[in-house]
Structures are given as structure tokens and as C-alpha cells.
Amino acid sequence: MTIAHVTVVGLGLIGSSIARAVKARMPSVVVTGHDASPDVRQQARDLRLCDTIADDAAAAVAGADLVILAVPVGRMADAANAIAPGLKADAIISDVGSSKSSVADALAKALPDHVVIPAHPVAGTENSGPAAGFATLFEGRWCIVTPGVEAPEDAVAALTGFWEALGAKVDLMDAAHHDMVLAVTSHLPHLIAYTIVGTASELEEVTESEVIKYSAGGFRDFTRIAASDPVMWRDVFLANRDAVLATLQRFNEDLTVLQQAIRRGDADKLEDWFTRTRAIRRSIIAEGQDDPAPDFGRKH
Secondary structure (H helix, E strand, O other): OOOOOOEEOOOOHHHHHHHHHHHHHOOOOOEEOOOHHHHHHHHHHOOOOOEEEOOHHHHHHOOOEEEEOOHHHHHHHHHHHHHHHHHHOOOOOEOOOOOOHHHHHEEEHHHHOOOOOOOEEOOOOOOOOOHHOOOOOOOOOOOEEEEOOOOHHHHHHHHHHHHHHHEEEHHHHHHHHHHHHHHHHOOOOHHHHHHHHHHHHHHOOOOOOHHHHHHHHHHHHHHHHHHOOOHHHHHHHOHHHHHHHHHHHHHHHHHHHHHHHHOOOHHHHHHHHHHHHHHHHHHHHHHOOOOHHHHOOOOO
């Protein structure tokens, strides 16, 4: 199956990066864009993100071989219903959401007669909007594709090939397993970041100006992901609530262990824990998933 025309619905960070990457790495592919916001559509036109920016969702997908829904997971059903009248019969419909089971269910219900193959490019920044995207966002990053058992092999191969053409590495995974993995690697860290920043801002003994002025590396790095899109993350936590709550329970148990070690002055326990977790961090760098430069490669 050949993908000659791609439509991206939702032109924020991920959607605009897909459009840029397709134009840079797949120049023969036609790119159409749509966003529910007139202001975003105008920004996309000004940035020349796509060959065409359509004002209507159904019109945007007319003739598209691949439609990617790059909208918050809570809006997937609405987006799918909006594009349904314009889809051609053999179009592949995919997405970029970071929770997969709920998205797969929503898309299957809205588009029962179409090929739906959910996916999740594990890439992003704390910034949002069409101007925040860049063509190299997916290079060397993983994209997890979660096809259902009924997904045609040629469609799965076409979607996999598409993401590989954008520079991503692709893994196939069961949707439920994806949701548990991402609860650990992405959702829980964001929840912790939001909590730490909120806690610091509410401490009566520390003023907000002091929190900002004296932000050391740890707090500063937590605030980076706490700056992520609040609507997107609201929807992620609600869509993946079971996996997030299970992971949060385990985190709370581990946090209690460390709390007890500190209270008891158990130096060996703390050192063993920190040594093991440092090895995991070093493995992330060894896999090429982060910058090994000091201070995360920041320029001072």
C-alpha cells in the first residue's frame, strides 16, 4: 500500500512536526492540514506547514491515504466523527495519543468500517502550538504502533514505513501493555512534576519569588515538563487512569520505603537505591534517548 497523500488533523507541536517532517523527508507526498481552531489554521497557513490547510475536517481528509489525528486524547471521538463523511474506503486512520486502549476503542466506535491503527510517537517538548514543531522531532525516537488483531498487514506495514521515513524507530505493541509502559515512563513523571511544582508554590515558608529565584537543577528540570499542555495532560490522565493509578500506587509504596530509610538513617538502603537508579539513567543515555552532555546539554 502506497501513501501518497497524508492529512494531519490537529496542528500543534506533534501535528505540525509531522507536516514539517513529511515535507522535508517525503517531498513527493501531498500534505493537507486541518485544525478546529481558526487561529491555528491561520498560523499554519502563515508558516506554510502544509500544501493545503482545509477549514472543514471532512474536506481535509478527502483523497487521503493516511489520516493522523494529532488532537488531545479526549477529543479523538469528536475528531473521528468530524472526518468520517470525507474518508475514502481504504484510508488508514491513525493517531499520536499517549494512551492507546481508550483511543482504539473511541476510534473503532466512531469509524467501524475503516482501518484504524493507533500509534504513539514517543517524542515531544514542553512547548505547544504550530510554531513549536520541527522536522527532526522524530529522528532516532521510538514510535509505538498498536494494531488490533484485525488490522490488515499491508496497512500496518505502510504505517510502519511512514514513521520510519520520518526518522523514527518503530515497535509493535499491545495497546494495554503500551498504556502500562507509558504510565511508568511518561505519565507518572508528569504527574510528579505537576505535584512538586504545585507543592513548592504553596509552601507558606517559601515565597513564589524565592522558588523562582533559587531554582536549583532538580526543581528547574521538573518545571520543564510541568510546563506541558494542561488540556492534553488532563485528557491523558483520565484516558489512562487505570494504568496511572496502578503505577502511582507502586510509586507511593516505594516512596514510603525511602521515607522510612531517611527517618531511620539507613545509609546503605539509600545508597543501594540511588546506585541502581543511576544505572538506569546511564542506560537511557547509552540508548541514545538523551544528551550525555553535562546539565542535559544546556548552553550557559
